[in-house]
Amino acid sequence: MIANNHGDYGAIDHQNNSNSTNGNILSNLFSRRNYTKMRDADEEMSQISIIEPSMKREEITMSWSNITVEVIQKEKSRLSFWSKTDSSTSRHILVNEVSGIVRPGEVLAIMGTSAAGKTTLLNALSGYSDRRELNITGSVMLNGCVTTSHERRSSNIIGYVEQQELFCETLTVQEHLVFQAMLRMSSKILTDDDRRKRVLDTIKLLCMERCVSTTIAKLSGGERKRLAFAAVALTDPLIMLIDEPTSNLDSYLAKSLMHTIHMFAVERRRSIVVVLHQPTTDMFKFIDTLCVLSDNGRQAFFGDARHEATNFFADQCGLEGESLDEFIEQVSSNSTVGQQVADRFSTNSKSSLISSIESISDKSMKDSTFVTVSFWRQLKWLLWYSSVGGARLSVRSTKLPFRLLIMGIIFGLAYFQLDPSETHYVRNLNSIPFIIGMSLVVSSMGVIAISLLNERILLIRDIQRKIYSLQAYYIAKFISDSIFIIIISILYSIIIVLLVNMKELGLMILVISLEALAGCAVASLMASSSSSILIILLLLHPFNIILNQFTGVFINLKSIPDYFIWLQYLSYYYYGYSSMLILQWRNVAIAQEPCEIVTSSIMSTSPAICYRNGTAILSEYGVQQHNLNFNLLMLVTLILGYHIISFIILFIRIRRILK
Incomplete structure (x- = not known):
């Protein structure tokens, strides 16, 4: 069995201390004053316990046997245009028969050269290997029970901190942790106040008080690492897998973060696996067990990180060096040495490791099915997440409203108080509804589409972790975006409608808002169907141009060919434009404008005044006054229909990715 000598390196005094309090969770653990109290190899170190002694916690031992990961790629080659397509399969081993074990209270470090398979092994252990071309063999056990990848993903036992964690960049540190706490802490006995208190305690634990109100986009690399660890630590998982927590950090931050991880393992009796790349000598005091991988993912060592590792590399393998990091550097930098060390480990030590794994006979494990919060x-x-995060996006809070304000003022002044005595008065007035709808829809569509596309990777990650469902996300996104679109529609339309003196302001605003919402529903559909912003823009532009042709502005609705009439019923521009014309003219008894009358006797024209009622004007544009309610109903139908199709496409695409 592998020894765990916490007393020699970085151990924590487990004796009850009458001066410690449960509420003070390492609040000053990493201040520079207290950090200097950390002892070296022969100095004592006293810290505050981070666990209530009376609490009885379940403990899980994680072990894995002969994990092999290979990537399978099918290559197609075509010799000529008319020849048959030949396909071949290539296999490349990323991890080669790696075994290991990590017990409660231990920190296991996986080390090795770049591309040795460290992150791949961690993905295999977590169950989050989402690449379809990977073939994973071997067994992963929890307390001796063999588990599947789905079971590990679907439980709340394992917390996984990825190397490049994804965040909503516009949230603050505290807001991000509050959101995680509200949805990831699944205990039914915790109130929201308890969760907020846990957030504050975690912020103190990781010494992040100074950046608590800082948006994530402005955090440094070290602060982002600590935030990623904090989000997982909130859920208090029994096993934590952490991928390169110290990368891109200076030595002080790296040591402080590793010390936090070690404290978390020892005090909370958690099993923790970390991937480290080029650690310093000081960091080995926070590591209990070491797993070294050489080229091609072969296992070069597994065992105690202090005496056993040094004896193996120096005595059995004949490597020269004064510290453990020097031995690991030789294994990592020289492929020949790495293969020789891997051969020696396989011959001398692999069997004892397998025996240790097989000796785990504790099959007891509580039901660990992941308990999701209610819909x-x-x-x-x-x-809350969408409203807070969206409000800080400059494109939504300032750029788009400012752009619409400028356009509204320009258009309003251009058509300011049209004179009925001017020629083409009716035509000029009838062009305003088209301008309002087109400018608002086109300006809003890009913002909505790009927002949904940018959130997709984060969405897939959160759904994979079962933080929330796609249904809840899409409905929340739909509601928050709709509120935003309605607000800017009201502000934009009020400016133009009042300046131009159009009729029925309230209903005009309703129609304009519905038209904008329908356009944004199409933008969501395009974003769900596309994989890049460029494709979205390439699709939206011609789609808008085509639908614009069937509004009645460019071609009279009576002149549309029968085989294109169906496009009219898909056009939100048509329903919005027709509805605004009805509102403008339905209560007009007589409208007058200058016109020219042809005198048949001398074939000349003479100026005159033409009188028409509103119904005649609507009929001239192919619009029926009684269609107003139908148009409004169709706009609502288009909004819901486009969003339902968008949701279905997004659901299918995410399901394929997560298979």
Whole structure:
């Protein structure tokens, strides 16, 4: 069995201390004053316990046997245009028969050269290997029970901190942790106040008080690493897998973060696996067990990180060096040495490791099925998440409103108080509804589409971790975006409608808002169907041009060919434009404008005044006054229909990715 000598390196005094309090969770653990109290190899170190002694916690031992990961790629070659397509399969081993074990209270470090398979092994252990071309063999056990990848993903036992964690960049540190706490802490006995208190304690634990109100986009690399660790630590998983927590950090931050991880393992009796790349000598005091991988993912060592590792590399393998990091550097930098060390480990030590794994006979394990929060709770906090995060996006809060304000003023002044005595008065007035709808829809569509596309990777990650469902996300996104679109529609339309003196302001605003919402529903559909912003822009532009042709502005609706009439019923521009014309003219008894009358006797024209009522004007544009309610109903139908199709496409695409 592998020894765990916490007393020699970085151990924590487990004796009850009458001066410690449960509420003070390492609040000053990493201040520079307290950090200097960390002892070296022969100095004592005293810290505050981070666990209530009376609490009885379940402990899980994680082990894995002969894990092999290979990537399978099918290559197609075509010799000529008319020849048959030949296909071949290539296999490349990333991890080669790696075994290991990590017990409660231990920190296991996986080290090795770049491309040795460290992150791949961690993905295999977590169950989050989402690449379809990977073939994973071997067994992963929890307390001796063999588990599947789905079981590990679907449980709340394992917390996984990825190397490049994804965040909503516009949230603050505290807001991000509050959101995670509200949806990831699945305990039914915790109130929202308890969760907020846990957030504050975690912020103190990781010494992040100074950046608590800082948006994530402005955090340094070290602060982002600590935030990623904090989000997982909030859920208090029994096993933590952490991928390169110290990369891109200076030596002080790296040591402080590793010390936090070690404290978390020892005090909370958690099993922690970390991937480290080029650690310093000081960091080995926070590591209990070491797993070294050489080229091609072969296992070069597994065992105690202090005496056993040094004896193996120096005595059995004949490597020269004064510290453990020097031995690991030789294994990593020289492929020949790495293969020789891997051969020696396989011959001398692999069998004892397998025996240790097989000796785990504790099959007891509580039901660890992941308990998701209710749909309504997900919806509530996703609405909060979308509103807070979206409000800080400059394109939504300032750029788009400012652009619409400028356009509204320009268009309003251009058509300011049209004179009925001017020629083409009716035509000029009838062009305003088209301008309002087109400019608002086109300006809003890009913002909505790009927002949904940018959130997709984060969405897939969160759904994979079962933080919330796609249904809750999409409904929350739909509600928050709709509120935003309605607000800017009201502000934009009020400016133009009042300046131009159009009729029925309230209903005009309703029609304009519905038209904008329908256009944004199409933008969501395009974003769900596309994989890049460029494709979205390439699709939206011709789509808008085509639908614009069937509004009645460019071609009279009576002149549309029968085989294109169906496009009219898909056009939100048509319903919006027709509805605004009805509102403008339905109560007009007589409209007058200058016109020219042809005198048949001398074939000349003479100026005159033409009188028409509103119904005649609507009929001239192919619009029926009684169609107003139908048009409004169709706009609502298009909004819901486009969003339902968008959701279905997004659901299918994410399901294929997560298969």
